[in-house]
Amino acid sequence: MGDILSIVSKRLGLGVVTLLVISIIIFGAVELLPGDIAQAVLGQGATEENLAAMREQLGLDRAAPIRYFEWLGNAVTGDFGRSLVSQQPVSEAISTRFANTLFLALYAAIIAVPVAIFLGVLVALFRNSVFDRVANVVTLTSISSPEFFLGYILILFLSVKTGYFPAIAKIDDGMSLIDKLDRTFLPALTMVLVVVAHMMRMTRASIINLLASPYVEMARLKGVPAWKVIVKHTLPNAWAPVINVVALNLAYLITGVVLVEVVFVYPGIGQLLVDAVTKRDFPVVQACCLIFAATFILLNLAADVGSILTNPRLRHPK
Amino acid sequence: MSQDKSILLNIKNLRIEGYSDEHWIEIVHGIDLTLHRGEVMGLIGESGAGKSTIGLAAMGFTRDGCRISEGSSIEFDGLELTTTPAADLQSLRGARIAYVAQSAAASFNPAHKLIDQHTEAPLQYRIQKRLESQEDAMELYERLRLPNPREIGFRYPHQVSGGQLQRAMTAMAMACRPDLIIFDEPTTALDVTTQIEVLSAIRDIVDQFNTAAIYITHDLAVVAQMADVIKVLLKGDEVEESDTRSMLENPQDDYTKSLWAVREFKKEQVPRPADTVPLISVQHVDAAYGDTPVLEDVSFDIYSGMTVAVVGESGSGKSTTARCITGLLPPTKGEVLFQGTPLPPDYRDRTKDQLRQAQMIYQMADTALNPKVKISEIIGRPAAFYSGLHGPELKNRVDEILDLIELDPSLYYNRYPPELSGGQKQRIGIARSLAAEPTFIICDEVTSALDQLVAEGILRLLDKLQKEMNLAYMFITHDLATVRSIADEVVVMQYGKVVEQGPKDEMFRPPHDPYTDLLLSSVPEMDPDWLSTLLEERGVDSNTETHNP
Numbered sequence: 001m002g003d004i005l006s007i008v009s010k011r012l013g014l015g016v017v018t019l020l021v022i023s024i025i026i027f028g029a030v031e032l033l034p035g036d037i038a039q040a041v042l043g044q045g046a047t048e049e050n051l052a053a054m055r056e057q058l059g060l061d062r063a064a065p066i067r068y069f070e071w072l073g074n075a076v077t078g079d080f081g082r083s084l085v086s087q088q089p090v091s092e093a094i095s096t097r098f099a100n101t102l103f104l105a106l107y108a109a110i111i112a113v114p115v116a117i118f119l120g121v122l123v124a125l126f127r128n129s130v131f132d133r134v135a136n137v138v139t140l141t142s143i144s145s146p147e148f149f150l151g152y153i154l155i156l157f158l159s160v161k162t163g164y165f166p167a168i169a170k171i172d173d174g175m176s177l178i179d180k181l182d183r184t185f186l187p188a189l190t191m192v193l194v195v196v197a198h199m200m201r202m203t204r205a206s207i208i209n210l211l212a213s214p215y216v217e218m219a220r221l222k223g224v225p226a227w228k229v230i231v232k233h234t235l236p237n238a239w240a241p242v243i244n245v246v247a248l249n250l251a252y253l254i255t256g257v258v259l260v261e262v263v264f265v266y267p268g269i270g271q272l273l274v275d276a277v278t279k280r281d282f283p284v285v286q287a288c289c290l291i292f293a294a295t296f297i298l299l300n301l302a303a304d305v306g307s308i309l310t311n312p313r314l315r316h317p318k
Numbered sequence: 319m320s321q322d323k324s325i326l327l328n329i330k331n332l333r334i335e336g337y338s339d340e341h342w343i344e345i346v347h348g349i350d351l352t353l354h355r356g357e358v359m360g361l362i363g364e365s366g367a368g369k370s371t372i373g374l375a376a377m378g379f380t381r382d383g384c385r386i387s388e389g390s391s392i393e394f395d396g397l398e399l400t401t402t403p404a405a406d407l408q409s410l411r412g413a414r415i416a417y418v419a420q421s422a423a424a425s426f427n428p429a430h431k432l433i434d435q436h437t438e439a440p441l442q443y444r445i446q447k448r449l450e451s452q453e454d455a456m457e458l459y460e461r462l463r464l465p466n467p468r469e470i471g472f473r474y475p476h477q478v479s480g481g482q483l484q485r486a487m488t489a490m491a492m493a494c495r496p497d498l499i500i501f502d503e504p505t506t507a508l509d510v511t512t513q514i515e516v517l518s519a520i521r522d523i524v525d526q527f528n529t530a531a532i533y534i535t536h537d538l539a540v541v542a543q544m545a546d547v548i549k550v551l552l553k554g555d556e557v558e559e560s561d562t563r564s565m566l567e568n569p570q571d572d573y574t575k576s577l578w579a580v581r582e583f584k585k586e587q588v589p590r591p592a593d594t595v596p597l598i599s600v601q602h603v604d605a606a607y608g609d610t611p612v613l614e615d616v617s618f619d620i621y622s623g624m625t626v627a628v629v630g631e632s633g634s635g636k637s638t639t640a641r642c643i644t645g646l647l648p649p650t651k652g653e654v655l656f657q658g659t660p661l662p663p664d665y666r667d668r669t670k671d672q673l674r675q676a677q678m679i680y681q682m683a684d685t686a687l688n689p690k691v692k693i694s695e696i697i698g699r700p701a702a703f704y705s706g707l708h709g710p711e712l713k714n715r716v717d718e719i720l721d722l723i724e725l726d727p728s729l730y731y732n733r734y735p736p737e738l739s740g741g742q743k744q745r746i747g748i749a750r751s752l753a754a755e756p757t758f759i760i761c762d763e764v765t766s767a768l769d770q771l772v773a774e775g776i777l778r779l780l781d782k783l784q785k786e787m788n789l790a791y792m793f794i795t796h797d798l799a800t801v802r803s804i805a806d807e808v809v810v811m812q813y814g815k816v817v818e819q820g821p822k823d824e825m826f827r828p829p830h831d832p833y834t835d836l837l838l839s840s841v842p843e844m845d846p847d848w849l850s851t852l853l854e855e856r857g858v859d860s861n862t863e864t865h866n867p
Contacts, residue, residue, distance in 0.1 A: 212382075214424040221377060222439045222490075223412035236429035312429055312474045 003317065008305055015297040022293040023075070027068050030282050036060060040280035041084055071286070080287035083276075090283045094269065098291060100171065101261075101268040104184055105253035108191035112253075113246055116196045120203025120242075125230050127208060139197035151190045151263035158186060169264040187264040191257060195249040202245040206238035239310035247303035255292045326497055326530050327353040327376060327394050333387035334371055334380065334554075344387070346371055346554040355497065356528040360545030360562070362535055362577075364769035365740070367551040369534045373500040376532060377415045378407040395497065412439035416491035420503040422483035426475035432483075433471030436490045445494055458489035461526070462519040481512030485519050492523060499524070501533045505540060509631040509796060510840040517543055517842075518853055536769060538577060539842035542566055543849040550574050562846050576771065578844075583774050585781045587822055588624055588806045595658040597622045597790045598643060598676070598758055603652035605635075605642050612638050613649070613814045622757065623784065625791040627805035627822075629798065629837065635814035636794045640760045643792070644676055674704045677751035681763035683743035687735040693720075693746055694731045700753040715753070722786075723749045723779060741772035748779065758790045765800055777804050798841045802826065810834045 038054035039046065046054075055061045059070075074081065080090035119139075123132045142150065159167040169184045207230060210216060219233045258270030269288060276284035308314050334346035346368040353359050361369045371384065378399035380386060392399040394415065399407060411417075416439075419425035427435060437451040446454060452471070459467035462485040475483060484504055491499050504520065505513040521544060524531050533544045541548055541562075548565045550557040550573070558571045569575050596619035605613040613635050620626045628636045641647040643654050645665030653660045656675060662668050680686035687696060697716045701707050707715050717727040723745040735743055744764060751759050761780065765773035781804065783789060793804060801808060801822070808825040810818045810833065818831040830838065839852060 214419055214421060215427040217381075218417065218419055218425040219427070219438075221374075221379060221411050221417040223408050223410070223442060224438060225408065225442075232430075233427050237427070310429075313476050316474050316477060 003314065004305070004308055007308060008301075011301050011304055015301055018297055019290075019294055023072060023290060024068070026286055026289045026293075027064075027071065030286055031064055033280075033282075037084055037280070037282055040282075075287070075290065080290075081283035083284050084281050085276075085279050090287045093284065094272065094287055094291070096173075097267060097269040097272045100266065101254060101257065101270065103180070104187060104191070104257070104266065104268060105250065107181065107184060107188040108195070108253050109250055111188065112192040112195050112249070113199065115192070116199035116246075117203050117242065119196070120200040121207065121230055121235065123200065124204045124207035124211075124234075125227055127204070132204075135200070139200055142193040143195075143197035146259070147190055147194055147257075148259045148263050150193055151187070151260055154186050154190055155263075158189075167264070169266040171267070184264075184266065187257075187260050187266055190260050190263075191253055195253060199242070199245050199249055203238070203242050206241045207234045210234040210237055236310065240307040243306040243310070244303045247299040247306075251296045251299045254295050322355045322528070323357075324355055325352060326355045326357075327351065327392075329372075329376065329393070330391040332372065332375060332390045332392065334368070334375060334390075335385055335387055337383045337385075342385075344554070345384075346375075349551075349554075349556055351376075351549065353498070353530050353532065355530050357547065358524060358531045358533055358545045360533045360535065360541035360548040361551060362538060362541050362548060363551035363557075364536060364771065366553060368554040369536075369551055370502050372551070373502055373532050373534050374417075376498070376500060377411055377417060378402060379411070409443070412496075413443050413445070413494045414496050415498045415500070416494070416496040418484075418487050418491050418499060418501045418504050421507050422487045422504075423475065423480055423507075425487065426483060428475055431472055431474055432478065432486050432490075436471060436486070436493055439490075440493050443494060451493070455489060455493065458492055458523075459486065461523060462486075462489050463515065464489075479512075481508050481516055484508065484516050488516075488520055488523065492527065492529075495527060495529075497530060499529055499531045501531055501544075503535050506535065506537070510798070510842075511631060511836060513540070513842070514840050514849070514852070517849060520544070521849070537842065539844050539848070542844055542846045543842060550577070566844055566846065583777055583803045585625075585804055589821070590621055590624070590807075594621065596620060596655075597657060598792070599655040599658075600639065600643065601652050601655060603639070603642050603649040603654065605638055605647055605649045607638075607647075611650075611814065613642065615652070616642075616811075616814070616816055617652075618809050618816065618819055620758065620790050620792055622790050623788040624806045625784065625793050625804055626807045626809060627793040627795060627801040628809045628811060629795060629801055630811035630817075631796060631837075633813075634811040636796075636811055637762055638814070639811070640678070640762060640792065640794060643760065644678060670704065674754045675756055676758045676760065677754050677756040678760045678762065679744075679747045679751050679764050681767055683735075683740065683747045683767070686747055687743060687750075689734060689736050691734070692731075693733050693735070696735070696746060697749045697753045700750060704754045719749045719752050722752060722783065725749075739772075740768055741775060744768060744772075744776055745779065748776075748783070752783070756789070758792070760792045760794065762794045763796070764793075766795065766797060773800075774803075780804065798838060810837065 036055070037058060038051050038060060042050055042054060052061070059067065071081070078091055080094070082088065083090055083093055086093065119135055123135050126132055155167045158164050165185045166183055167186065169187050171180050171183050175183070211234060216229060216233055219229050224233070257268065258274055260266070261268040261270045269291070273285065273288040275281070276288065329349060329351040332346055332349040332351070333344055335342040336345045349368075349372055351359070351372070361372060363369050371380070374380060375386060375392060376394070378392060378394075386392075386400055390400055394410070426432065433452055433455050436455040437446075437448060440446040440451040440454075441448060455471050456468050459470055464470050464482055464485055470478065470482070470486070478486065488504070501520065505516050508516060517540065523529075533541060535541050545562050547559065547561050549559040550571070552573055557573050558565075558569070560570075565574070569578055598620040600619075601617050603613055603616045604611065616635070616639055618626065628639065630636050638647065642649045645661065645663060645668055648663035653663070655661070656672065661672055665673065694713075694716050697719055698712055701715050701719070702712055705715070716731065720727040720730055725742065725745055735746065738746065747764070765776050768776065777800065780791065784791060793800070795801060805822045808819065808822050809816055810825070810831065812833050817833045818825070825834065826838070828835070842848060
């Protein structure tokens with residue numbers, strides 16, 4: 001176990017370094033945008049004097065590296081500055097939105113991951129059958145359709161025509177969990193449809209890859225039934241690639257859902273980011289990007305650790 | 319247990335087809351096989367003889383892409399397997415017919431403990447409860463003389479050695495006390511000293527439970543120890559069958575006789591030339607992988623025109639020594655001299671000419687040759703690189719080399735490795751090393767993946783090339799029969815050290831170093847009593863458990 005701890009801490013250290021590099025890129029990219037905060041706030045008609053005064057007030061007249069370290073130093077303590085639009089602290093604006101996004105992502109993941117792996121095992125068991133083909137076509141169709149299209153289709157059939165679920169997923173803190181789950185069912189389902197195919201196909205491929213191994217033949221020759229061969233003898237050895245794909249899709253659920261949020265008017269972080277970009281609200285943009293980057297890094301780290309934990313050679317050294 | 323000798327397995331006119339290139343091709347052509355209870359039948363033959371296919375068919379099992387033809391009959395204890403529904407067949411496997419695979423390391427699931435894999439079949443068939451079955455497993459482990467029989471089962475496959483795994487697999491096959499076990503080359507992947515332990519363990523346990531067995535192998539000496547009856551196969555046909563003693567003493571068919579005669583090739587031993595500098599001199603070499611030391615004070619000399627065989631079990635440092643000589647692994651201490659001058663330890667610091675002098679031939683020609691590159695290019699590239707040849711000159715040179723290795727240039731020049739047989743691929747491997755015009759070639763287990771007849775052809779070719787070009791060979795092998803036929807001098811290695819070295823005739827004459835003695839005496843001989851005699855001599859009673867009356 002000591003080995004695993006040292007691997008994890010090494011990866012965590014590397015993750016911090018990656019995050020630092022990304023923060024430089026984010027800061028640099030925002031610097032490169034034409035215009036700056038002063039111009040964005042004061043608008044086109046501002047005079048040079050006004051701009052200069054504003055820049056001095058905000059400290060924008062100082063060199064970029066100094067401002068970068070200042071921003072970074074504050075960000076580390078959780079202070080991302082104030083929104084230029086609402087004047088509200090960025091961390092406050094983001095925290096509820098990010099919590100909403102996490103809630104929706106978790107909701108979708110809790111449905112999608114078990115369904116995808118279960119389907120993957122089933123299609124591997126009945127490989128090349130009609131069931132396998134139908135499952136493949138359906139999931140591939142859903143992954144190939146744009147999310148907003150899927151979202152509108154679901155709204156049309158499950159909300160407008162039948163009235164089973166609400167079409168608008170507006171939630172607030174006062175609602176009960178059941179209410180929240182009901183309100184957000186359609187966006188969650190849309191996201192499930194988008195991510196299931198990838199994970200299912202990876203599960204199927206990595207299981208089938210192992211079916212030719214001698215230990216699978218051995219299991220068959222011991223009289224182990226087909227479903228047990230898959231579940232007990234291939235699945236435990238197929239986790240590593242599956243876990244990586246799952247992590248990738250979880251990251252997508254958190255960072256790539258802006259279209260779904262727009263369709264269902266869901267108050268998530270994706271919408272906030274898009275709003276901030278159009279309004280040149282740089283502190284918010286920077287904070288969102290940094291959070292997304294950290295999400296990716298953490299999930300990939302979790303996938304690495306997961307792969308290691310499923311490898312008996314690493315779990316039980318000689 | 320009553321020693322019931324009734325017929326257990328009766329195979330009639332077994333034909334099996336394999337699917338390749340969109341055709342069904344018959345690969346087993348009407349085999350008859352009768353096996354009585356408690357009897358051990360040896361199936362021997364070269365690769366492609368259909369041994370494993372027949373063995374699996376005896377379980378009513380065919381690999382993907384194979385099928386049993388109409389008109390075949392496999393009768394197991396009164397049950398016709400070819401017409402039995404799949405579900406019923408499955409309930410025979412593991413319970414009444416069990417299988418022991420060639421590579422135990424690959425055939426145990428890496429994700430589960432040994433004992434959990436052992437108890438799987440008994441639990442599946444509700445023969446035993448988990449604890450009962452575990453208790454039984456430990457008992458079997460003890461009978462198979464595994465160390466720590468009460469604990470070893472709770473380890474994962476990668477935590478146990480190859481020979482132990484093979485015995486654990488035999489125990490697993492015994493879990494439901496089957497009537498029949500198929501042993502598919504169970505000791506082929508093991509060192510000779512380990513092989514003996516596994517062979518005697520298998521023989522005892524089969525004997526104790528009056529289990530019938532089909533023992534598949536390509537090694538005649540091994541089958542002589544294990545089988546009551548031997549059936550010789552060639553390309554899916556039966557050559558002959560008779561009981562072990564008469565088969566060994568008096569083989570009838572020419573093919574069987576040729577198999578028996580394989581080990582007769584023996585080259586004339588060359589003495590060391592006087593007053594010359596050795597071509598390659600390994601001097602007090604230490605080497606390590608990371609922090610793990612693997613070689614310690616290894617020294618030996620190789621003279622032009624001579625073959626030095628380096629023998630030892632896996633992990634003894636044979637291949638590592640080769641890596642030090644070629645500069646792939648710079649030694650941590652000591653040096654390698656070429657004609658008296660030290661070679662730079664790292665191959666990157668060596669000159670083209672120094673690199674040219676030492677070439678390698680690998681064990682697995684399959685993986686050592688790029689399957690997507692034509693033969694002409696495989697041989698042409700080193701010829702162009704070291705000798706600067708191109709155009710028609712290069713083609714002539716490649717033709718010349720193909721002639722040397724006895725492959726017709728007009729037939730092989732434009733072909734790809736996957737189109738060749740195992741022996742031909744190994745010849746291409748030799749050709750590639752010759753293309754550099756070396757003075758010294760390292761042959762790393764070059765014959766161990768080949769059938770005996772083919773291997774002999776390769777040995778004869780290497781011998782011919784040595785005489786023509788005065789080549790020096792370092793011949794890495796664990797097979798002492800090969801050493802006997804080709805070596806001039808022998809270096810015995812164990813745990814990264816040289817245990818003994820000297821001219822071949824001295825090495826095969828006592829007194830030996832104790833380890834050399836153990837190695838030599840562990841090589842199976844074509845005498846059905848060899849194993850029993852040997853175990854007696856070593857003081858291991860082969861019947862540690864008393865027979866049930």
